[in-house]
Amino acid sequence: MSRKVDSVKDINDSKETWRLAVRIMDVWSVVNNKGIEHLEMIVMDSLGDRIQVLIRHDHLLKWKEVIKENMTCIINNGSVYNNDFQWKVCDHSKKFMFLGGTTMKAIELQNIPPKGYFFKDFGEILQGKCKTDRLEDIIGAVSEINHIQSNTPGKKVVVSVVLKDLK
Numbered sequence: 001m002s003r004k005v006d007s008v009k010d011i012n013d014s015k016e017t018w019r020l021a022v023r024i025m026d027v028w029s030v031v032n033n034k035g036i037e038h039l040e041m042i043v044m045d046s047l048g049d050r051i052q053v054l055i056r057h058d059h060l061l062k063w064k065e066v067i068k069e070n071m072t073c074i075i076n077n078g079s080v081y082n083n084d085f086q087w088k089v090c091d092h093s094k095k096f097m098f099l100g101g102t103t104m105k106a107i108e109l110q111n112i113p114p115k116g117y118f119f120k121d122f123g124e125i126l127q128g129k130c131k132t133d134r135l136e137d138i139i140g141a142v143s144e145i146n147h148i149q150s151n152t153p154g155k156k157v158v159v160s161v162v163l164k165d166l167k
Helices: 055-061 121-126
Strands: 019-031 037-044 050-055 071-078 079-082 096-097 103-106 140-149 158-165
Touching: 037 055, 071 121
Parallel strands: 050 096
Antiparallel strands: 019 037, 019 071, 037 050, 071 103, 079 096, 140 158
């Protein structure tokens, strides 16, 4: 008999034996200033709760070709830490990290909604009703480009834009 599935909202740092039934909502690669790559992703369970997941560079080869956006799967075991990312992509106070003993099995899970967006209203943003360290989904258009910082070696390109609400 297999273990019961844990809810994403219940994830805390009290154990490493989590069993999650989730959909991979988004996955992206991050390369630091030393050229070291790792993966990050957002997973969501059947209740709509989301958590940010990190796969370190030393586990990258094992997972990079396996993980696909929008797939559903069962993830077993991982480490849980405070979500100390500079920019957070969901409200969960923790982040989940794959370990050497983490396993993942692709399985069709119809009870988890397909990939979706969680749009934030421009009015809420302008009124300060959002977290300043959180990346939000918005619908808008770039109406102006104010400043572009040129790309110099070792520096990222920085662009300042004005967005227009399309509502």
